[in-house]
Amino acid sequence: MTSNKKITRQAVSLFHRKIKEAERIAISGHINPDGDCVGACLGLCAYILDLDPKKKVDILLEPISEKFRFLAYADHIMQEKTEEEPYDLYFSLDCSDKERLGAFQELFEEARFTICVDHHISNQGFGDLRFIDADASSTCEILYDILEEKKISFDTAQCLYLGIVHDTGVFKHSNTTRKVMEIAGALIDKGVRPDFIIDETFYKKTYIQNQILGRALMESILLLDGRIIFSAIKKKDMDFYGIESGDLDGVIDQLRVTEGVECALFLYEKTEGQFKVSLRSNGKVDVRKIAEQFGGGGHVKAAGCTVEGNVRDIVNSISPLIDQQLEQGKDV
Known part of the structure; x- marks a missing residue:
């Protein structure tokens, strides 16, 4: 060994x-x-x-x-x-x-x-x-x-x-x-x-977990000519389905493997106006550096943070940072 x-x-x-x-x-x-x-x-x-x-x-x-x-x-x-x-x-x-x-x-x-x-x-x-x-x-x-x-x-x-x-x-x-x-x-x-x-x-998921995964994928949005994908789940929807944060495992990874995507974001609302943000990279973005700017951390290709605000403002704050790294055209 x-x-x-x-x-x-x-x-x-x-x-x-x-x-x-x-x-x-x-x-x-x-x-x-x-x-x-x-x-x-x-x-x-x-x-x-x-x-x-x-x-x-x-x-x-x-x-x-x-x-x-x-x-x-x-x-x-x-x-x-x-x-x-x-x-x-x-x-x-x-x-x-x-x-x-x-x-x-x-x-x-x-x-x-x-x-x-x-x-x-x-x-x-x-x-x-x-x-x-x-x-x-x-x-x-x-x-x-x-x-x-x-x-x-x-x-x-x-x-x-x-x-x-x-x-x-x-x-x-x-x-x-x-x-x-x-x-x-x-x-x-x-x-x-x-x-x-x-x-x-x-891999194993409950029926409800599959439902929420399907909803997250259906409502996902592409940005920057398809190089970024994001999706979000509000607390009211989590309450409707009767799910907790652990039921959302796998959503971010499924978003990441979308063809043409370099970076994926998944947000879920922990409390009103507070979102847990997961970030995943396919090799062109150091998401740890981005997460750290919002008080989070993690690894080069997988990181996370908790951010106050609404989905639009949070995504609009993070996506330019991703774009900056993509413009550099370097592998991380």
Whole structure:
């Protein structure tokens, strides 16, 4: 297996020693947790409890998608701390900065020792111990490099595989490397079923989810001679269909693969006048740079932000920034 040269033996040794010494451990990821975030948090929890079932491990996350509920320890996820004492050890996973921990930032800062594991290029480094590799496909890939392979159980392997699948777009994004495929193969050897994980968490949709996908596609609009496509879902429509944000997974990716499109935008209204904006690039636009201008972040080809305003004004604010990059004619 190809090793991660950015991870030192000393750092890995400290990682494992801190787990062994800690009595109270917390694990958190970014707000609006996606597959990599959930997989990393639950996978690390499973790994720690496999080593010592008596450990106290709290997983503090915002509510996760129902499609991830089959993962081990998903039922352990909490939205608030249950005791007063600071944690001995606190993990921040798949989080580019402390602010992205949301309501759990203060708990992280109060902990006696903190560890950050992340693959976002915008991560400037935080925590007492840091494992940050922007070249990694996912936080789950970095975790695989840190954990002792022989001690990775089926439960941990399934979580890590899910995280890798989601952040590589089922192994089709440019971050899919030979190493990623080797890790995926090693996790399959642990008993992971790729067909189950990919179908259940990536492709399978409810009837209502298909309806909202169809509506988003029907109402999509092309801009800049077809190089930009966008669609938006208002809160009143989400309430009408009885859907939540997790039901919108896949909309942005379907918009992105429209012929001739270089950049896709998908907006959904979280509260009145506040929209979550997802951006996807086909190689000519660095959407991370655009998202960061609106207080968000992410990766070169996949990013997001939350913006106040109406759909027209938001799109009119973002599209010129996309146009500027397209005019440069460079690959990102």
